[in-house]
Amino acid sequence: MQKFIQIGDGYGDIFEMEALIQYNHQRIKSGIYLHTEGRPSTFILVMAPVRGNFQALYTVFQGIPMTSKHKQKYKIINENLEKYNIQKVEMSTRDPDDFYAREQYFQYMLGVLRLNNLIPPLT
Structure with a gap:
């Protein structure tokens, strides 16, 4: 079972995401950016499944500005992904x-991520 877990608001989300990457990098499968035209992007940190096949998908929902002037969050996340050699995926949705x-959007995204083999299928 995969579950989206939203973290933080404002600037707190980036610090929480950075800590998740630094302290759990061995459990991370990938980092996924979901881009939507004209809106801030969503970032998903895909963790390895744990007991009972629960898989956390930590999310900064539409909190990553992609304008050339405001890409600081994007830069911080990418630096951490590269530091720990974590796969980065970018896609438009x-x-x-x-x-x-x-919640309907998250269900749609679970299907898209499964179809692209970015998360395992339902068991």
Whole structure:
């Protein structure tokens, strides 16, 4: 079972994500950026499954600005991914506003990530 876990608001999210990468880098499968045109990107930190096949997907939801002037969060995350040799994936997705609720968007993204073999299939 995969579960999206949203972390932080404002600048706190980047520091929490940085700590997750530094202290759990051996459990991390990949870092995934979900880009939507004209909006800040979403970042997902995919952890290895643990007991009972639970897999955490730590998320900074639409909190990574991609304008050339505001890419500091993007830079910090990428530096940490490179430091620990963690695979980085970038992809474009549908706008979360296309969905009635954020949970529906997350269900859609689980399907997209499974189809692209970025997370394991349901068992």
